Amino acid sequence: MASTTQVLNQADIKSSLINQYIVTPLINLGIAGFVFDIIEEHKIELKSEITDHYVEDNSTIQDHIALAPKRFTLKGFIGELVEYRGETKSSVVNLAEKLVLINSYIPVITGAARQIQNQITTNKLTNKDDFNSAFGSAVDIYQIFKTLNPPKTKQAKAFNFFQALWQAKQLVAIDTPFGYLSNMAIEEITPTQGNNAYITDFSITLKEFRTVSTKLVDFDDKNYQGRTTGQKAKEVDKGTTKGTLRNVSFIKDQTNKAGITEPKYK
C-alpha cells in the first residue's frame, strides 16, 4: 500500500540523494525530475568581489565585499543503452526517475511563484490566453516541445528537456552533493557528442537568480525633511500686526557696523 508514510520516506530519500543530479523545474509539476545516467563532475563556485584601493605606500586596502551569485556546473552522460547493475542503480535512482508521482512533495518554490505573480500583476492580465502565457512555463514548455522534432533518442529527449527549460527561462532547483540549491537559472548548456553516437556528455551551468521586491507604502512627510515638508506646508495666517516701535537709528548703527558708511549710489 502506497501509504503517506511511504511517500514521505521516498521524499526524504530524494532530498538526501547523493552523487546523482535531479534537476527539477520549480513549478511545472508535469515535468519530472531529471537524472543523469553517469555522473562526471559537479562543481560549485562561490566567489566574491573585494575592492582594492591603493594607498601611498603602494599597498592596497579593502573596504567592501560583494558576494557574487552562486554558480553550479553539472556534467553527466546520457546514453541510449544503459545497463544498471543491482548495486549501481539504486532504489534512490529508481525513485528519482518516478518523481512525477511525488512532485507535489517537492519543497514549495516561492521564487517561481513570485515569477508568475509578477508576470500576472505587471501585465494586468485580462483574458485566458494572457493568463496561460504568464503561467508560462508549463504551457510554454509543452508548446516548445510540440514545435520541436519529436525526440527519438534518449539524448535528444534530454537535450529537449534542458533546451525547453533554457528557452522558457525557467528557474530550477537542484539537489547537489553540496546541498539543495533553489532559484537557479540555466546559464549555459553544452551537449557534446564525440565519435560514439550513443552517448552525449552534457555540461550545464546554472547561476543563482536573485530578485528584489518592491513595497508600496503611504507617503509620510515626517520621513522627508526640508524641501518636501516645506512645499507641503500650509500657509499660516498670522493676521494683522503693527510690530513693536523701534528707533530708525538702530538700522543706521547696524549698517555702519557692517561697514557701509559711505553712500553707495548717487
Next chain:
Amino acid sequence: MRQISEISSDPKQKFTFITDDNISFEFKLEFITNQQGWFYSLKYQNLSINGNRLVTDINILRNYKNILPFGIGIMTDNATEPFSIDDFSTGRVKFYLLDKAEVKDLETTFYNNL
C-alpha cells in the same frame, strides 16, 4: 519704524502689516529649503511683487521707493543673509517696517538721495 517679531519658523506665513502712517498691505513669506532662503510676496493696492528673495538691506523695497509709501529693512547680527528657517524665530534676523519718512531718512543717510 516697527520691528515685526511675529515671524515664526513656519515655512509659509501670511501677514497684514500696518505702518505708522496707517497704511496696510499684505505680505507673504516662504522659506524654500532648496534655495536656503526666504522669499516674499507683497500686495499693495494695484502693485504685486511675487517671489523676491529676502536679503539683508536697509530697505529691500528701495526699487519701489517712488511707488510705495513704506519700506522694509532686514538686519542681521553678523551682516550675513537670512538663510535658515529659524532665522526670525531665533532673532538672528530682524525685520523692520519703515514708514515713508524713515525711508526718506535712510535714503538721505546712506545714498545721499534727497
